[in-house]
Amino acid sequence: MRADSRLARLGLWLRAHQGQIRALQWLVVAIYLVLLILPALLPLPPAQASLLDSLNGIAQMLFWGLWWPGVILSVLLFGRLWCGLLCPEGMLSEWASQCGRGRRAPDWLRWPGWPLLAFVLTTVYGQLLSVYQYPRPALLILGGSTVAAMAVGYAYARNKRIWCRYLCPVSGVFGLLARLAPLHYAVDRAAWDAPPSRKVIAINCAPLIDIRRMDSASQCHQCGRCAGQRDAVQWAWRQPGQEIITLRPEQTRGWEVALLLYGLIGTAGGAFLWSSSTLLLQAKQGLAGWLIEHEQALWLLDDTAPWWLLTHYPQLNDSFSWLDGALILAYIALAALALGSWAWAWLAAAARLLQHDWRARQRQLAYCLTPLAGLTLLLGLSLTSFSQLRGLGLALNWRGWLQGGLLLAGLLWSLQLAWAQLAGLPRRRRALLLYAPAPIGIALVWLGLLFGA
Ligand code: SF4
Known part of the structure; x- marks a missing residue:
């Protein structure tokens, strides 16, 4: 090579x-x-x-x-x-x-559930603090x-x-x-297996990848240490999302799909949504009123928990009560369950239409939601960026266009990946119709968050 x-x-x-x-x-x-x-x-x-x-x-x-x-x-x-x-x-x-x-x-x-558990725990803890x-x-x-x-x-x-x-x-x-990215280290297996033309120097792949068999950018840190190894590895372009279009059943991982649906879409979505939820505000006011009226469990309204347990900055008039903390936890958990299960159900319906043994197909289709999940994560983080810029007095009239454009791009890209992944299968159009409510429902929730619809 x-x-x-x-x-x-x-x-x-x-x-x-x-x-x-x-x-x-x-x-x-x-x-x-x-x-x-x-x-x-x-x-x-x-x-x-x-x-x-x-x-x-x-x-x-x-x-x-x-x-x-x-x-x-x-x-x-x-x-x-x-x-x-x-x-x-x-x-x-x-x-x-x-x-x-x-x-x-x-x-x-090496338990494969750690990335999901660690992501959920740090996201939720971050919100509470x-x-x-x-x-x-x-x-x-x-x-x-x-x-x-x-x-x-x-x-x-x-x-x-x-x-x-x-x-x-x-x-x-x-x-x-990273599965979506247009950059990856491509491995030519035949060149790797061929007798080397010069002395092979051992390399240290820090994230422990079997480079000879590497067919995904998912775990590769793109450090470049293996570039040119055995004249078989090179940094290369590929079509964005190509890895997901050509994903084989054995390349899918259940825990990764759970992270995508219930972590990235569900938990992160709930974490970005709760602070602007009128439903949560009404629930809090209603519950607090009920507790005071009935003189029950008034300690729930106490807001003196330490800062490492719940937000506690009385000098800035910003402290969470135990009730706030409990409601935030409940809201994020319900949002994660609702968003993740919504997607899961439509993916299952589309996969069942396509084949009897549908679970592997469901996992394959789930990866097609990655663009929407990634771009909504970016949108959620950008809410902080925009509010900081607004605090500096910048007008940002273009903000809605950018956010709407990113959301639409994520939705269309997720639909396009599924369409391409299903190429050649019978009942492809009907399967796409059953798949589509998954990304459309998620996008509508985000539309509500961004534009108050
Ligand atoms: S680029 Fe770095 S992380 Fe990726 S396979 Fe090569 S050595 Fe490993």
Whole structure:
């Protein structure tokens, strides 16, 4: 395989410049630690202060307004390049594993449900602590995750990223979104198996991929270390979403589908929806009124829980009561169940129409919802970015067009992937009609959130 494209040559360049990449990673680690730790040590700015008036506000803008939406967008565009080249947590975990115990990763750690569980727990916990607004919750959640990543790196394997492969709360989400990306490391199996024309130098694939058999960008961190290996691996373009169109039943994973439906679409959707829900507000007012009137369980209205359990900033008039916390939990759980099960039911109906043994087909079709799930995640994170920009006095008249356009793009892309995936099957049109309510229903919920319809 000749490196006959610019991209392939860039892959070889990355392989040859791992030292510089490592230096860049240390720089990102330094910026990350400053933005994470310093604001948590400083007093909170007053409620009316501009975001640009304090390190707190600047860190908040960089982390939640720029960094996270930027990372999600980068995974959709470039695959997990972020993980391989810039992620401070992955880098620190691999660094810790260089000088660690090097033990074999135990079976419990390889449980495939961790990405779903970790994503749901961190998302919900973040909402209870108002992680987008305050620095101490950010330090606790992001910093805690980094410390855990280093501890796992220190304990297990040598020069690897066990944390990223099995435990990172966003690794499963990134793995899903990377399947859509137009960039991947393509492996020519025949060239790999052929006798090498020159000495083969062993490489270290930190996320433990069997490169010879790699046929998905899902787990690849796009670090470039294997570019040109045995003249069989090169960085290459592909049609966006091609991996999902050609997905085979044995390439689907039940836990990954559960993460997509009940985590990315359901839990993340509920987490973005609750703060603007009039239903939740009415439920809270009704319940609080009932408790006061009947003098029952008045402790539920107490808002003195510590900040690491529930949002507690009385000086800014922003504290959650136990009732607030319970209702937020209930709302997110119900939204996750409703959105996930809505999609699951329509996918099942479409799959049953196509074949008797329908479960594998249902999983294949579920992956077609990835564009809508990814773009709604981006939309949800951008709500914070836009509210920050509005707080700086920017008009943002184009905001609705951008958000509506992204939502429509996610919906159409999800429909197109399913149509392409079903090519050649009998009853294709009817199956698409049964599949379509899944993405359309999710898009309508988001339309309501974005435009108050
Ligand atoms: S397969 Fe492994 S070594 Fe190759 S680019 Fe992906 S993460 Fe890096």
